[in-house]
Amino acid sequence: MLCPKCSTPLTEKYYKGMLPVDYCPLCRGMWLDFDELDRLEDAAFDQDALKGSLLHRETDSLRVCPSCGGELREFQYRLYDLKLDWCPARHGFWLDAGEEERVQALMLRRAGEVRRKQAAEGEWQNLLKGLHQFLKQRP
Ligand SMILES: [Zn+2]
Numbered sequence: 001m002l003c004p005k006c007s008t009p010l011t012e013k014y015y016k017g018m019l020p021v022d023y024c025p026l027c028r029g030m031w032l033d034f035d036e037l038d039r040l041e042d043a044a045f046d047q048d049a050l051k052g053s054l055l056h057r058e059t060d061s062l063r064v065c066p067s068c069g070g071e072l073r074e075f076q077y078r079l080y081d082l083k084l085d086w087c088p089a090r091h092g093f094w095l096d097a098g099e100e101e102r103v104q105a106l107m108l109r110r111a112g113e114v115r116r117k118q119a120a121e122g123e124w125q126n127l128l129k130g131l132h133q134f135l136k137q138r139p
């Protein structure tokens with residue numbers, strides 16, 4: 001497989017010892033199989049239902065899929081300020097150098113937001129419970 005960005009042959013590598021990826025030794029980008037992006041995210045935040053939808057605002061990409069040679073599409077990742085490429089035939093995702101770090105950082109941020117929201121909702125529930133008890137106790 002050739003790098004969609006610089007056409008260098010991709011080599012296999014274990015990303016942080018947890019994920020086998022096809023890696024470009026020249027531009028340091030990586031190709032993730034379809035479920036590998038999910039596994040990369042899960043390392044930071046594993047509640048799929050709360051991640052938000054993945055693909056936003058797709059546009060043409062000048063790159064081609066290293067697996068099938070078809071044109072990749074560029075998309076906005078989960079409404080964040082990050083653009084990734086993917087193969088519409090579901091072969092995988094292309095991440096430029098450093099974008100895998102951004103995916104994980106954004107998922108950590110999302111995990112923090114969800115935790116804060118859940119904590120706030122928990123407090124609200126307690127407040128309501130307290131209010132109910134207060135009302136019941138009144139003569
Ligand atoms: Zn490359």
Ligand SMILES: [Zn+2]
Nearest residue numbers: 065068087091
């Ligand atoms: Zn493809």
